[in-house]
Amino acid sequence: MAMLALTRNHRQTRTWLQDKLWGDRGPAQAAASLRQSLTTLRTLLNSETEVLSADRTWIWLERNHVDFDHLAPGCQGEILRGFDLREEGFNDWLRQTRSEFERRALRWGLAEPPSQPDRRWYVHLSLSSTADEGLSEIGECLVEKIIEALSIIGLPVVIGAERDCGPVRATDLVTRVRILRMGSTGSLSLSVTDGFGSLKWQVRREIAPKRWYVIRNVQYEIVHLLQDFAIRIEANSLKGAQWSAHANRCQALLGMLVPGSMMPRDIIGCGEAALAAEETGLSHALLGIGHLLQLNDRKGHLAPDSHQVMECFRTAMRLSPENGLTLAMAGHSYGFLLHDLERNLTLTKEAVRLLPGHGACWIFYAIALTYCGKASEAVRAARTAVLLCRGTVAQAFALAIEQFANLMAGQIRRAIQSGEASLEHILFRPTIMDLMTGYALLGETSKGRDKLNALMAREPDLSIDMLRSSDYPIVNPAHRELTLHAARTLGLK
Secondary structure (H helix, E strand, O other), X not given: OHHHHHOHHHEEEHHHHHHHHOOOOOHHHHHHHHHHHHHHHXXXXXXXXXXXXEOOOEEEEOHHHOOOHHHXXXXXXXXXXXXXXXXXXXXXXXXXXXXXXXXXXXXXXOOOOOOOOOOOEEEEEEOOOOOOHHHHHHHHHHHHHHHHHHHHOOOOEEEOOOOOOOOOOOOOEEEEEEEEEEOOEEXXXXXXXXXXXXXXXXXXXXXXXXXXXXXXXXXXXXXXXXXXXXXXXXXXXXXXXHHHHHHHHHHHHHHHHOOOOOOHHHHHXXXXXXXXXXXXXXXXXXXXHHHHHHHHHOOOOOOOOHHHHHHHHHHHHHHOOOOHHHHHHHHHHHHHHHOOHHHHHHHXXXXXXXXXXXXXXXXXXXXXXXXXXXXXXXXXXXXXXXXXXXXXXXXXXXXXXXXXXXXHOOOHHHHHHHHHHHHOOOOOHHHHHHXXXXXXXXOOHHHHHHHHHHHHHHXXXXXXXXXXXXXXXXXXXXXXXHHHHHHHHOOOO
């Protein structure tokens, strides 16, 4: 199982496995041992779905049904530590695999943050004894976002004081979330104190408890303000430039994976800060993505020069030619900005080869396939992205791309289902536009007009001529025609 999991594409021939695991036996005996092991494993694994498959030549794992921890960015530790089969072929393979894994880790720019000072971040939720269910849900949701936001920049988070790690120390920081109801409105506040109880930072916002869209925006704002504070205080306490670069790259990546949670200019700011601290290919790529999102957002932005944006990605590829995420973002830039679809597909395909377990790479690969009109392949890639992003901040983004792929494959109901699920978590302009198109194609004009109105709230000058223009960020010609047809049907002039 481990050898299949650690092999690219998770498949090997029977003879290869026999040679590595039973090389000291004759061919007939080795084949019999493999058959026996395979029967046992399939009995254990395939009770509900086919996880392990085989034919006369090949044995493989169905990658859509398995999570591979060793492929996750930031994965640490020695591969198969403690394994000793006393089999020369296996041990040769294991040494080579460990060496390759160490080299692969270098392709991921966020693999390991620099060492931190002796500090823990505690997170508390304070609710009054009379707090209703709605307030509790708001508070718990914010706590989850805080934990993820701090963890993603490499900070050790503890939920609740004195849980597992003992009492709060002087070097620790305590984050407290407080929610109060005041008539029909409420107050959401966040404070950070040190181990002595001294206030280090705080923020407070008014909320309307039943307006979830507004609450979600407030939560994202508070979380990013806290991240800014965490980056500043940690960078000033022993870290210096290297950790500041790492933290800003993480924050920019979070903004990319959760469209609408950060303004593009803030992602650009993180990319610039990361580059000022430490120049890496990934920092250049994230800076370029910030500019691309600024173009895509089309909301009161100053359009950057396309040559300047592409130079970010060319520099990124020169500095990090084997960083899968860098290649994925660079490939997307060729498709989105230059409409060079062949280059787009080549780079994103290489990205998923380098990082086959990284959901963001599959997201960009699915986009590239959709741009090229490879609808069925795009749907499969998008489904893989959704599976890999399940339970992470990128899940809503992956659903938005699954919607795009399904729409172009003619699977309108599925597209709408994915789009509505995505819209519950992120406000992404292309998602709204594709939902408008899907509802119009199904003849559900009322719902389609609702989405058109939401789109026009973001782009008051939206018109048929604007959608028809090559400057409007729609790459695939068939996608543009579908959008134009929908917009006309719904009454856009």
